[in-house]
Amino acid sequence: MSRVRDFTGHPFWQAVLVLLGAYVLFAYGVPYIPPLLGAPSAPVPASVLFQYMAIVTVGVLLHVSSDEARWRRFKQPLHAALVDRDKRWVRATLGVVLPLAFGYAAYAEARPRVDAPIQLRSVHPAPPGQITVRGHALTLAGLENPLRTRGSMAEHLKEGKRIYYQNCLPCHGDRLDGQGHFAHGFSPTPASFADNGTIAQLTESYVFWRVAKGGPGLPREGTPWNSAMPVWENILTEDEMWAVVLYIYDQSGWKPRRWEATVEEGKNPAGQAQPTTGPKAGGAK
Numbered sequence: 001m002s003r004v005r006d007f008t009g010h011p012f013w014q015a016v017l018v019l020l021g022a023y024v025l026f027a028y029g030v031p032y033i034p035p036l037l038g039a040p041s042a043p044v045p046a047s048v049l050f051q052y053m054a055i056v057t058v059g060v061l062l063h064v065s066s067d068e069a070r071w072r073r074f075k076q077p078l079h080a081a082l083v084d085r086d087k088r089w090v091r092a093t094l095g096v097v098l099p100l101a102f103g104y105a106a107y108a109e110a111r112p113r114v115d116a117p118i119q120l121r122s123v124h125p126a127p128p129g130q131i132t133v134r135g136h137a138l139t140l141a142g143l144e145n146p147l148r149t150r151g152s153m154a155e156h157l158k159e160g161k162r163i164y165y166q167n168c169l170p171c172h173g174d175r176l177d178g179q180g181h182f183a184h185g186f187s188p189t190p191a192s193f194a195d196n197g198t199i200a201q202l203t204e205s206y207v208f209w210r211v212a213k214g215g216p217g218l219p220r221e222g223t224p225w226n227s228a229m230p231v232w233e234n235i236l237t238e239d240e241m242w243a244v245v246l247y248i249y250d251q252s253g254w255k256p257r258r259w260e261a262t263v264e265e266g267k268n269p270a271g272q273a274q275p276t277t278g279p280k281a282g283g284a285k
């Protein structure tokens with residue numbers, strides 16, 4: 001009995017108990033308050049929990065250090081664990097457990113998560129009206145691939161093929177089916193150009209926009225899915241991007257959506273396909 005009282009009367013163990021109690025209360029007790037008021041139970045966000053615990057820790061430290069004798073007693077078990085000869089096992093255990101715990105925390109934080117976000121993503125969100133590519137302002141509506149009316153098509157396709165194989169292959173694959181050797185690592189998966197739901201539905205200017213601005217350039221509807229599609233304007237020139245656009249149409253056999261048709265039909269002035277939402281980029285069949 002007296003041992004128990006030694007324990008509960010000691011400022012160090014009191015502090016530990018208060019911290020544990022506060023954690024249990026915040027993490028497991030607080031979520032039960034909303035149901036008492038008729039609302040659905042809501043877990044406490046980790047950042048809020050962290051703040052509450054930091055405040056409690058500061059409070060506990062203020063309390064134990066406010067009195068000289070209490071502060072000395074508080075430090076005593078810590079001191080003993082760090083220097084006493086017969087506490088070697090404590091040091092050895094901490095020496096193993098603490099690095100493992102920190103290692104696990106770092107791992108859990110950095111581990112890539114492939115779980116699908118709860119929200120759907122818009123696969124073909126409306127493009128911006130105007131974009132700036134490598135310092136050059138372009139109006140997307142009505143924009144045609146300049147390489148179609150310049151130079152030799154055979155040369156452009158050869159160039160496009162080189163660019164595709166040097167840059168796009170690992171994700172979009174040898175057969176343009178979105179099955180490159182890196183593809184399985186990404187969610188959303190790389191678009192399959194062989195599928196009739198991707199470039200077959202789009203104007204070249206839309207495809208050019210996607211190549212130039214990549215995943216980071218997607219508007220809000222395209223998120224919270226983090227697309228791995230790189231920002232190619234950082235790597236390729238404007239002509240190189242237009243050439244690879246020519247190549248993926250030529251190679252897949254699809255015809256780009258025409259501006260004339262879109263404008264005549266009087267719909268989709270932005271030139272995008274009918275809005276499609278879904279978990280898959282390419283709508284794999």
Ligand code: HEC
Binds near residue numbers: 123169182198227230
């Ligand atoms: C690191 C992997 C990766 C590489 C490399 C990559 N892409 Fe992508 N790409 C993706 C992913 C993932 C998507 C689907 C998500 C999205 O739409 O952003 C995508 C989507 C696209 C789309 C949109 C298709 C649609 O229907 O909206 C186009 C066009 C495209 N990529 C072209 C290219 C071209 C051209 C290259 C080479 C210059 C390339 N990609 C290289 C990962 C990649």
